[in-house]
Amino acid sequence: MDTNFLLQAIIYLSAAVICVPIAKKLGLSSILGYLLAGIVIGPYVLGFIGQEGEDIMHFAEFGVVMMLFLIGLELEPRKFWKMRKFILGMGSSQVIGTTVLLFVGCLIFMDWKWETALAISLALALSSTAIVLQTLKEKGLLNTSVGRSSFAVLLFQDIAVIPILAFLPLLSTVNLEATSDAPQSLITGFPSWLQTLIVLGIISTIYFAGRYVFVPLLHIIAKTRLQELFTASALLLVVGVSYSMQLVGLSPALGAFMAGVVLANSEFRHELEGDIAPFKGLLLGLFFLGVGASINFQLIIENPLFIFIFGAILTFVKFVVLFVISRFQKKNRNQNLLFAFGLSQAGEFGFVIMSFCMQLNIIPTVLANQVMAVIAMSMVATPFLLLVNERLIYRYSGVKEKGTEIKKENDFIDEDNPVIIAGFGHFGSTVGRLLKANKVKSTILDYDSDRIDLLRKMGFKVYYGDATRLELLKAAGCENAKLFIAAIDNPSVNLQVIETLKKHFPHLKILTRARNRNDAYELIDHKVEHIYRETLYSAVNMGVDALVELGHRKYSATRQGRQFIKYDEITTRKLAEKRHDKMAYLITIKEEIELQEQLLKSDLYSQIAATNHSWDSEHLKNNLSEPAD
Known part of the structure; x- marks a missing residue:
């Protein structure tokens, strides 16, 4: 009976491992892969499983x-x-x-x-x-x-x-x-x-x-x-x-x-x-x-x-x-x-x-x-x-804009910009607004029609579509673009987009969003160089401000923050290789934390511009307010 159970488990898992990746490669959902796997191994096709x-x-x-x-x-x-x-x-x-x-x-x-x-x-x-x-x-x-x-x-x-x-x-x-x-x-x-x-x-x-x-x-x-x-x-x-x-x-x-x-x-x-x-x-x-x-x-x-x-x-x-x-x-x-x-x-x-x-x-x-x-x-x-x-x-x-249907031809992308942004939520729109303020044109893709409706009313030209589809990426101009910014909210969808880009547009430089360190590990496995974790940069900025409030110099605190980010990104790539071995992973984390603290301390004591107060607005204000001798 145990053997039978183990055999059934092997059949189910093998069918899933084979059929689901095939479905994903064909651009289908994983659900369809599971359903087709069940049909294949079911009692009416191959007959690997019956009443069990x-x-x-x-x-x-x-x-x-x-x-x-x-x-x-x-x-x-x-x-x-x-x-x-x-x-x-x-x-x-x-x-x-x-x-x-x-x-x-x-x-x-x-x-x-x-x-x-x-x-x-x-x-x-x-x-x-x-x-x-x-x-x-x-x-x-x-x-x-x-x-x-x-x-x-x-x-x-x-x-x-x-x-x-x-x-x-x-x-x-x-x-x-x-x-x-x-x-x-x-x-x-x-x-x-x-x-x-x-x-x-x-x-x-x-x-x-x-x-x-x-x-x-x-x-x-x-x-x-x-x-x-x-x-x-x-x-x-x-x-x-x-x-x-x-x-x-x-x-x-x-x-x-x-x-x-x-x-x-x-x-x-x-x-x-x-x-x-x-x-x-x-x-x-x-x-x-x-x-x-x-x-x-x-x-x-x-x-x-x-x-x-x-x-x-x-x-x-x-x-x-x-x-x-x-x-x-x-x-x-x-x-x-x-x-x-x-x-x-x-x-x-x-x-x-x-x-x-x-x-x-x-x-x-x-x-x-x-x-x-x-x-x-x-x-x-x-x-x-x-x-x-x-x-x-x-x-x-189409999606509605000002009470009318957008014309059919507007669904086709007629731009050929150097930057393509996939996902224009809170993260992607911040990047997009910064680029627009600096006269950099970008092609924007999003899959949320409510958001598209709002963005178009705000003056952004946004195209509706699923960025995991190869034909949409081609239409958006990935073959000629210089930069692709992957900023989709869902990490798994973001990863699918990057897999497609890596396969079909290897020349394209990718900047991608990662929700946390675990998402970053997956992106590192796909050879992505430029990864931006949501929590890392805002947390470091808060830490820098905390140091300044406690009396540290603005220049020193900011430098320490930048160094912390650099060391943390190096550590993340090391940990990505060890994450499947829990013991090795924990040992590496402990070693890297100690090394990072030592490097930050040595960097603090060896700063060349030790007397540079140009970052400290309060120091400058105090100097200006003092009466000249």
Whole structure:
């Protein structure tokens, strides 16, 4: 049995290692790579995995739980409260609108009972949290208007699963207690009012425990200075909260999200994020592999017309509903398209609802399996739809400027400037404004249409596009440009851009942004020479000002700051080589810190311009104010 488990693990990991890099090289998302890997190793293609894949699928679903915990960590309670209108308004409109249209269509065109049609419509109204959020994260769109709207709808759907599962037994003539596999909870037999009180009590307990139990406990664990213990504590926190929510019949993913929101203001936010992220990524990968492997090609071969037509109608209906909702929110057309295409699939909760419906005898087994095949196919189709939207449709959608559509020809880059800037947020715009003030022309690329709209109104000529695409880089003039400034907010997207530039434009000098030292290590591996860490320079400037306030000379403090940056950049390149060996890495850090302090001390004592006070404005003012002899 152990051998079988290890063999299954080898098959899954090998498929991911082979297929995902190929997908990325072809310009596709990693999700599509995982899905295709699952299809290849699944029981209907190569047959490397069979029914055993279902067990791993249950295990991999925990990746979705961890993903929502991390999202909760990034969303402070105050921000969450501000989003309540989005969550209730857009979320309820999507679920109700999609359910009603599908229900009416099934009653008119299909020979199904109304109970069957309603159950299927409810299952298909939900979208895939895992696919949508992972796609938005890869494209760096989680913090954009589209990302926030998508998240609001998905969160409402996760909450809606609870009343849907509670409602389904009312459609069945089967005794719920007789179905031993039906979703049960510890409070199932209690009166409704008592169940509500218990649920509210559990939610309140999570909130207060997060503030008065979890955080103090993490303080105690942090004092042990054992990283593995802190990681174990982070996992225990997520598992414990999710299990508690499951015991009272609520969604584990919803519980994990709540725990993340509660801890979003704690000082351990970033540490928890760093510890959980690797597990989340691996389990999500397994989840997408499982989805690909679960596609029943035998059913598709037997009923291709029904499955493909029904899948196309499902995608179209959800697309229309989402597009209309987005229009009411007064978003730009390209935002509407991205929002509608992104959530137009069925989701992982559809599998849960279909299985429950079979147990309750609401839906015949054959039909339920066909619907699950439709769900799986729609999830696989999503990355392709987004690719079509990105590569073809967005060229004709444009973004709005002063209430009118930008002309089609403005989507084409007609500039040939010496500098190209990718990413024009807070970081990139600062660089761009400095260049513009010095009469240096630059071609600006960005993928956030809200930001583009604002920048164009401010007088900047910005082009909409994904800088990871080779054809866009060519159109921007990378073949003739002298300098490329990579300033994209998302470090992984920034790295993809640099990989493309290094491969196709080796002559181009690259200046790149790095969020922290870990991002810098990745860039060093790609032979990037000019790396600018966000935290390093602002922190050194603050340190220089602190020295001046404490009485040090401005010239000496500034010189020490510049020397510190030089030594730290040299140290970073040394540490990049040792970072995979934890012991060697720690030893090197200690040695470099001691060496750096010695060098700074020797530099301080050997300064040539020891009496130069030209940097010290206060010294000059004092001299000027003294009366001449």
